[in-house]
Amino acid sequence: MLTIHAAELLLPGDRAPVPGGAVLVDGDRIAMLGPYEEVAAAHPAARVRRWPGVLTPGLVNRHGTALLEQTYFPDDPFELDELGGEPLTGAALARLAPSEPRKGNSARRCTQKLLARGVVAVAARLSTPAVRTAVHRAGLEVLPGGAGEGPATLDPLSGAERPADAFRAPLACGDPARFAVFAVPDEAGLLARGAGTCIATVIGGRLLHRRA
Numbered sequence: 755m756l757t758i759h760a761a762e763l764l765l766p767g768d769r770a771p772v773p774g775g776a777v778l779v780d781g782d783r784i785a786m787l788g789p790y791e792e793v794a795a796a797h798p799a800a801r802v803r804r805w806p807g808v809l810t811p812g813l814v815n816r817h818g819t820a821l822l823e824q825t826y827f828p829d830d831p832f833e834l835d836e837l838g839g840e841p842l843t844g845a846a847l848a849r850l851a852p853s854e855p856r857k858g859n860s861a862r863r864c865t866q867k868l869l870a871r872g873v874v875a876v877a878a879r880l881s882t883p884a885v886r887t888a889v890h891r892a893g894l895e896v897l898p899g900g901a902g903e904g905p906a907t908l909d910p911l912s913g914a915e916r917p918a919d920a921f922r923a924p925l926a927c928g929d930p931a932r933f934a935v936f937a938v939p940d941e942a943g944l945l946a947r948g949a950g951t952c953i954a955t956v957i958g959g960r961l962l963h964r965r966a
Contacts, residue, residue: 756800761809767924782958805935811921812932813910818878819900858884865892869963871949872934931959
């Protein structure tokens with residue numbers, strides 16, 4: 755099925771922003787992108803999803819190893835009394851000594867938080883099979899690396915000088931359909947408010963996160 759994702763502003767990643775832009779998805783690939791009027795006129799039978807804000811390439815989180823292998827995300831609400839609501843690292847994580855299944859469940863919760871920030875790929879070295887499984891099932895791509903710079907954060911835009919610094923790859927026809935939409939008016943708003951403004955994340959043409 756052909757689907758047009760239309761937004762108030764399209765940031766392709768390697769060319770000028772397109773006000774009122776759109777991306778046409780055919781299966782798991784990008785089939786066309788440009789002004790909504792042109793895309794819709796070329797494919798009048800396509801389903802249309804309209805989004806407020808800015809549509810960008812999906813983001814890369816470069817702290818994947820720390821977040822997925824060296825952090826435990828408590829299960830809300832079931833572990834809040836025992837562990838509190840904040841992620842556990844360092845000595846607190848060592849005291850918890852989670853089993854491999856527990857690590858996998860933490861990684862699953864982490865991937866949901868990443869998808870909710872427009873992340874489509876993580877740079878990581880994953881040594882725990884259950885963690886690798888959780889990341890694979892979430893649809894996230896794993897790239898080499900994973901040390902990142904500065905403290906580990908879920909937001910790939912934290913500290914970025916421009917949104918493009920966190921893009922996985924520019925949007926292009928024939929490439930995998932992986933992109934995100936943020937409820938901000940422009941690039942400056944995206945940098946100022948961060949990836950927590952994400953309202954939709956698409957990977958392989960599938961809508962894997964949508965803010966209610």
